[in-house]
Amino acid sequence: MKTKIALLILFISGNLFAQEQKMSDAEIATFKQDVNVVSKKIKTLTTDFVQYKHLDFLAKDIETSGKMIFKEPSLLQWQYKKPYNYSIVFKNGKILINDEGKKSAVDIGNSKIFGRINKLIVGSVSGNMFDDKEFTISYFKLKGQNLAKFIPKDATLKKYIKQIELTFDKEEATVVQVKLLESSDDYTRIVLKNKVINAKIDDSVFTN
């Protein structure tokens, strides 16, 4: 019984710690400022990532992982390495795909969703996403982290993405997690780790 109560208390207090608190206007201003200062310094960024696809009816999230490479102003590569090799490059309005050696290219014009997600991810590292008119943004505090929630204004985009959540490390003011919530409460959660900022990256990396 005692342990049960202790566990309950632990659970409740744990929950309190995890709870999001809305930022005040002053806090929002400081947070935006911090992110902007850091992102202005970012010329290149490489990071490992683990992607968890959560579908409510599955027993386990589907886990894939790899590496993301970004170079100013808008070169971006997602490289899945496990459990398969799949790489996708966003470059000059095009998406270049290398699927286990099979190559293809898509115009972003045909894939507005990709284009917008790309813009958002690039925006989150380059610091100009908070001015994005396409989203209603709200700001929260977590323990050691800040959280920005983006709700699409556009009805078409909203059909696919209910909400995007970017979690920032408070100290470093960089993104540590991207969460894309689908309308049916299924989501994709991408955790970024082992970040390297401003290492020299050649443009040829983004050829696929």
Place this chain on the structure above:
Amino acid sequence: MQKSTIQFLLINSFLAIVLASCGSVTKNYTPKKLDKTSYEVPYFSDSKTDYVYKTNITVYGHEMSGIFIAKKINDTTHRVVFTTEFGNKLLDFEISETTFKVNSIVSELDRKILVNTLKEDFRLMLKDKYLIQEQFENEGDNIYKSADGDKDNYLFLSKKNQKLEKLVHASKTKEKITLLFNSENNIFAEKIQIIHQNIKLKIELNYFKSE
């Protein structure tokens, strides 16, 4: 008497020709006495398993890829979801032998002919119980014929290891869809290919290796 015999022979040989051309699906197989009246396919039958496949679809020369997810959600029904590698949901179906429900589909894929084709393909792939009416054999396989509406399904079980290696969905005269299964453990299939004979559509599924 003679006339009727000739007539009889003529009719018979005509029938033989018709039957031979009609039976083109099984013409290379030898009929055999039934050794079972039903067969259960193990590959998607466990309700506790999340079946996850990296999937490539080739349709009239166009390539599309993503993640195929299937799960048996009750005795009769499978939930089927197809997402991009990023995790964006492209379609979400619930399929049983007699029912079909679209939970969601992106507008780009929302074409009746495509939805019906995928419905038929997935239903064949996920179906786990077959009643057998006839049996044949060729060199390597025992072949079981199972009626499916106005069509038939032919299940090819390897004589060597009793695994289901091929499933052919056919009319009386023509093969329509062929499914090829590769399975090491006879619990799930590592690789599945769905090949259409009348349209240029091929779906290849490769099982996610667990870490």
